[in-house]
Amino acid sequence: QRSYTIAVLPGDGIGLEVMPPALRCLEAAAARFGFQLEFRSYPWASCTYYLEHGKMLPDDWKVHLQACDAIYFGAVGDPATVPDHVSLWGSILTFRREFDQYINLRPCRLIPGVTSPLANREGKPIDFVTVRENTEGEYSSIGGKIFEGTDRETVIQNTVFTRTGVDRVVRYAFELARRRPAKKLTSATKSNGISITMPYWDERVAEIGKEYPEVTVEKYHIDILCAHFVQRPHTFDVVVGSKLFGDILSDLGPACTGTIGIAPSANLNPSANRADRGKEWFPSLFEPVHGSAPDIAGKGIANPIGMIWAGQMMLDYLGEKDAAEAVMRAIESVLATAKDAQMQGGADLLTPDMRGKGTTEGLGSAIEKEIRG
Numbered sequence: 442q443r444s445y446t447i448a449v450l451p452g453d454g455i456g457l458e459v460m461p462p463a464l465r466c467l468e469a470a471a472a473r474f475g476f477q478l479e480f481r482s483y484p485w486a487s488c489t490y491y492l493e494h495g496k497m498l499p500d501d502w503k504v505h506l507q508a509c510d511a512i513y514f515g516a517v518g519d520p521a522t523v524p525d526h527v528s529l530w531g532s533i534l535t536f537r538r539e540f541d542q543y544i545n546l547r548p549c550r551l552i553p554g555v556t557s558p559l560a561n562r563e564g565k566p567i568d569f570v571t572v573r574e575n576t577e578g579e580y581s582s583i584g585g586k587i588f589e590g591t592d593r594e595t596v597i598q599n600t601v602f603t604r605t606g607v608d609r610v611v612r613y614a615f616e617l618a619r620r621r622p623a624k625k626l627t628s629a630t631k632s633n634g635i636s637i638t639m640p641y642w643d644e645r646v647a648e649i650g651k652e653y654p655e656v657t658v659e660k661y662h663i664d665i666l667c668a669h670f671v672q673r674p675h676t677f678d679v680v681v682g683s684k685l686f687g688d689i690l691s692d693l694g695p696a697c698t699g700t701i702g703i704a705p706s707a708n709l710n711p712s713a714n715r716a717d718r719g720k721e722w723f724p725s726l727f728e729p730v731h732g733s734a735p736d737i738a739g740k741g742i743a744n745p746i747g748m749i750w751a752g753q754m755m756l757d758y759l760g761e762k763d764a765a766e767a768v769m770r771a772i773e774s775v776l777a778t779a780k781d782a783q784m785q786g787g788a789d790l791l792t793p794d795m796r797g798k799g800t801t802e803g804l805g806s807a808i809e810k811e812i813r814g
């Protein structure tokens with residue numbers, strides 16, 4: 442029987458709440474499509490672990506994660522007890538960089554049943570993918586602080602674009618665009634103001650674009666691109682950007698479709714081969730786009746769909762295409778039915794971020810049941 446080992450890292454806040462129903466959805470898919478999932482849960486990569494051990498990860502974290510086929514990650518962060526840069530650089534950002542997960546894939550779709558806050562969309566669908574550079578760019582470790590505590594205090598953090606780093610993400614985005622019906626690539630830059638690194642990104646897009654004459658390429662500065670996301674989100678297909686710009690766009694896009702609570706994220710190292718598992722191989726990581734949401738943690742009302750959809754991307758990555766398809770259909774059919782039921786005054790499954798009164802547990806269970814068929 443086909444079998445996969447999954448490292449499960451729920452993290453903090455709502456990460457701990459959306460993980461259990463999402464695991465049940467994956468179990469349901471495994472049972473229906475005849476494969477096995479072995480979940481290995483770890484308490485580290487969380488602020489609770491940090492408060493107890495003074496570090497985010499145990500020394501042998503890599504051994505544990507490299508023994509798995511994929512990593513399923515909730516959300517980390519508890520700014521009230523641990524500074525965000527400590528908890529995030531000690532967990533997710535370390536994983537992305539150490540495992541060279543250079544592609545951060547973030548699909549964004551308007552799903553019937555979820556209400557977009559945007560008016561005048563004329564019923565047009567929204568369906569695009571953000572391809573975010575995930576290992577370098579603005580999130581570099583190069584820089585420092587001098588003259589600390591004086592009025593000459595100076596802080597510097599350099600942006601790093603390497604030829605390899607830019608080319609591999611841009612090429613991935615072109616390949617993706619080429620396989621999609623609209624065959625359109627939008628590149629996010631800021632080459633008017635950031636005058637060295639961003640024009641370099643533009644150059645590489647233009648150069649690699651020569652290999653893909655069938656793909657229409659457009660580029661925008663990040664400021665106006667944000668405006669276009671709000672005013673005409675239906676016109677985007679594949680959007681490629683640096684670590685920081687991709688971060689901004691991948692919250693803005695889902696917000697345009699109703700909520701960031703449904704948005705998934707795959708951190709991929711497409712060059713790694715799962716046959717090398719257990720050796721020096723680099724597993725990929727699947728997580729929701731959202732964070733630990735301290736403002737709603739503990740209330741049981743977090744939307745579990747971002748976590749479940751990330752699991753769907755993980756099944757697809759593992760090669761379980763039918764199971765992945767079934768999970769996506771289940772999310773869609775539960776959302777559509779939930780909206781109808783809500784409008785008819787029936788049980789409300791939609792969580793508050795989707796303008797409902799539902800709970801994590803209620804919505805998660807409905808999707809799980811739908812997957813079981």
Ligand code: NAD
Nearest residue numbers: 516517518519520525702731732733734736737743744794
């Ligand atoms: P956030 O995504 O946690 O929350 C932003 C807003 O969206 C909040 O109002 C929250 O209630 C809402 N929200 C988020 N997910 C939701 C869901 N599933 N259902 C319903 N509502 C949801 O972002 P933030 O507030 O900027 O960050 C909070 C903490 O999470 C910080 O410590 C931050 O560093 C961390 N963070 C972690 C990750 C990650 O682990 N990958 C990602 C983003 C933020």
Ligand code: IPM
Nearest residue numbers: 529533534688691706730732
């Ligand atoms: C994300 C998050 C992270 C990022 C933070 C928590 C470091 O916002 O995954 O989108 O900026 O990459």
Ligand code: MN
Nearest residue numbers: 688689692730
């Ligand atoms: Mn983000």
